[in-house]
Amino acid sequence: xxxxxxxxxxxxxxxxxxxxxxxxxxxxxxxxxxxxxxxxxxxxxxxxxxxxxxxxxxxxxxxxxxxxxxxxxxxxxxxxxxxxxxxxxxxxxxxxxxxxxxxxxxxxxxxxxxxxxxxxxxxxxxxxxxxxxxxxxxxxxxxxxxxxxxxxxxxxxxxxxxxxxxxxxxxxxxxxxxxxxxxxxxxxxxxxxxxxxxxxxxxxxxxxxxxxxxxxxxxxxxxxxxxxxxxx
Amino acid sequence: xxxxxxxxxxxxxxxxxxxxxxxxxxxxxxxxxxxxxxxxxxxxxxxxxxxxxxxxxxxxxxxxxxxxxxxxxxxxxxxxxxxxxxxxxxxxxxxxxxxxxxxxxxxxxxxxxxxxxxxxxxxxxxxxxxxxxxxxxxxxxxxxxxxxxxxxxxxxxxxxxxxxxxxxxxxxxxxxxxxxxxxxxxxxxxxxxxxxxxxxxxxxxxxxxxxxxxxxxxxxxxxxxxxxxxxxxxxxxxxxxxxxxxxxxxxxxxxxx
Ligand SMILES: Nc1ncnc2c1ncn2[C@@H]1O[C@H](COP(=O)(O)OP(=O)(O)OP(=O)(O)O)[C@@H](O)[C@H]1O
Ligand SMILES: Nc1ncnc2c1ncn2[C@@H]1O[C@H](COP(=O)(O)OP(=O)(O)OP(=O)(O)O)[C@@H](O)[C@H]1O
Ligand SMILES: [Mg+2]
Ligand SMILES: [Mg+2]
Numbered sequence: 090x091x092x093x094x095x096x097x098x099x100x101x102x103x104x105x106x107x108x109x110x111x112x113x114x115x116x117x118x119x120x121x122x123x124x125x126x127x128x129x130x131x132x133x134x135x136x137x138x139x140x141x142x143x144x145x146x147x148x149x150x151x152x153x154x155x156x157x158x159x160x161x162x163x164x165x166x167x168x169x170x171x172x173x174x175x176x177x178x179x180x181x182x183x184x185x186x187x188x189x190x191x192x193x194x195x196x197x198x199x200x201x202x203x204x205x206x207x208x209x210x211x212x213x214x215x216x217x218x219x220x221x222x223x224x225x226x227x228x229x230x231x232x233x234x235x236x237x238x239x240x241x242x243x244x245x246x247x248x249x250x251x252x253x254x255x256x257x258x259x260x261x262x263x264x265x266x267x268x269x270x271x272x273x274x275x276x277x278x279x280x281x282x283x284x285x286x287x288x289x290x291x292x293x294x295x296x297x298x299x300x301x302x303x304x305x306x307x308x309x310x311x312x313x314x315x316x317x318x319x320x321x
Numbered sequence: 322x323x324x325x326x327x328x329x330x331x332x333x334x335x336x337x338x339x340x341x342x343x344x345x346x347x348x349x350x351x352x353x354x355x356x357x358x359x360x361x362x363x364x365x366x367x368x369x370x371x372x373x374x375x376x377x378x379x380x381x382x383x384x385x386x387x388x389x390x391x392x393x394x395x396x397x398x399x400x401x402x403x404x405x406x407x408x409x410x411x412x413x414x415x416x417x418x419x420x421x422x423x424x425x426x427x428x429x430x431x432x433x434x435x436x437x438x439x440x441x442x443x444x445x446x447x448x449x450x451x452x453x454x455x456x457x458x459x460x461x462x463x464x465x466x467x468x469x470x471x472x473x474x475x476x477x478x479x480x481x482x483x484x485x486x487x488x489x490x491x492x493x494x495x496x497x498x499x500x501x502x503x504x505x506x507x508x509x510x511x512x513x514x515x516x517x518x519x520x521x522x523x524x525x526x527x528x529x530x531x532x533x534x535x536x537x538x539x540x541x542x543x544x545x546x547x548x549x550x551x552x553x554x555x556x557x558x559x560x561x562x563x564x565x566x567x568x569x570x571x572x573x574x575x576x577x578x
Pocket of ligand 3 (some may be wrong): 140141
């Protein structure tokens with residue numbers, strides 16, 4: 090299969106100006122390809138730069154050099170140094186991201202938080218809500234919570250709302266940073282099922298899964314992120 | 322023209338010997354919300370006022386793509402043309418609602434006036450639209466005949482927003498729209514603004530010193546220090562991976578947003 094996400098010679102350091110311009114190299118010459126139906130698991134020790142890589146793929150962190158190209162609708166788009174509106178369009182249509190934390194929007198009901206990405210793609214309110222309710226029920230969020238804003242939910246509940254929100258738009262590329270981190274086993278299995286379904290439907294996935302069960306259930310390939318300090 | 326709605330090139334404004342805003346350039350695209358952040362005195366309001374034609378820059382230009390007559394240089398228009406543009410295509414939300422409202426007339430008239438300025442004449446329709454907007458900004462219809470003098474700060478600010486949006490502007494300038502309000506009132510206003518921007522596909526330039534407000538409402542950020550733009554980018558990039566020393570200090574000095 091031809092890849093839909095292609096990374097070449099990516100380099101990323103953090104320069105901390107408050108510490109006398111200290112430079113912390115994190116990613117060094119990272120290259121990888123991901124094709125539809127694949128789930129690439131990023132592995133490596135804590136602090137190696139797995140999350141940094143994932144965030145760079147989403148256009149959240151800014152690498153200094155190298156290339157991140159994605160298949161976006163009919164085109165190939167370069168994400169390194171892309172204009173904001175280009176990155177936003179890629180996020181709207183092509184790349185979904187599940188982080189460990191939900192950034193809650195005050196006062197918006199959970200069902201609408203989840204429905205929003207689908208609405209933005211032009212779905213009707215009714216269709217988007219129906220799909221949101223389906224995902225919330227599969228993820229085990231009790232129906233009585235659907236009309237409440239998620240601000241007061243438990244960590245695990247917020248995490249699942251976050252997952253529902255990231256899966257509803259059925260993005261061709263999914264980035265997952267420890268999607269099951271604060272979940273119990275029953276809820277974890279629900280998340281695995283949903284992600285596996287997306288993978289088997291042809292999504293290209295890059296994920297960080299500390300939980301071995303989750304990794305074995307989802308990953309089709311591993312990519313080791315070496316700490317940049319280590320010898321090449 | 323490139324398809325941008327508003328293009329600033331080298332906008333510079335001096336007050337006496339002090340350069341309040343120095344060589345600022347950017348393009349704002351339709352549907353984009355651009356945030357301008359920076360410490361007090363960094364030139365945010367000066368820049369905003371230059372963009373909106375309220376201050377004349379000493380150097381540089383501001384081009385705006387109108388609905389009907391193509392691109393215009395905001396500072397080369399006659400005062401009458403600029404006022405017409407401001408009334409028909411723009412909105413301007415002041416930090417101090419008293420400056421953006423007519424305090425002596427009723428809330429309904431504050432909204433209705435804007436509709437009349439763009440040609441509405443039917444009293445019943447004007448009152449109907451004013452009522453719709455009061456509801457949209459969550460002001461009780463029973464207060465439609467009260468003047469803003471008897472409104473709370475949060476209500477005044479919501480009324481100012483209704484007054485500015487009722488004429489369906491394409492571009493809205495906002496200077497600290499949540500400044501001076503307490504936190505719970507701010508959250509409600511932010512929510513409302515976010516919904517309205519989305520729903521009406523507004524383009525906006527928003528000045529704020531509050532990074533949380535910027536995170537919630539803007540797509541892009543420009544960080545200003547001493548009159549200059551020191552960093553810009555996608556809002557989450559600038560806040561999560563700040564590059565410039567000043568931005569790093571700004572982000573580090575607040576609670577997580
Ligand atoms: N925004 C940032 N600013 C400065 N340094 C950062 C930033 N984000 C990450 N880092 C640093 O980059 C290095 C890699 O961090 P990263 O979070 O990518 O590691 P990780 O492999 O995901 O680790 P873990 O498995 O513990 O989550 C760390 O030293 C971290 O402190
Ligand atoms: N009308 C004026 N006459 C003289 N100096 C002015 C005038 N307006 C602004 N300045 C000066 O220009 C500089 C920038 O002011 P400006 O109001 O643009 O800052 P700001 O970033 O909006 O600050 P704040 O966050 O406090 O509102 C300041 O040094 C200010 O004193
Ligand atoms: Mg990590
Ligand atoms: Mg100001």
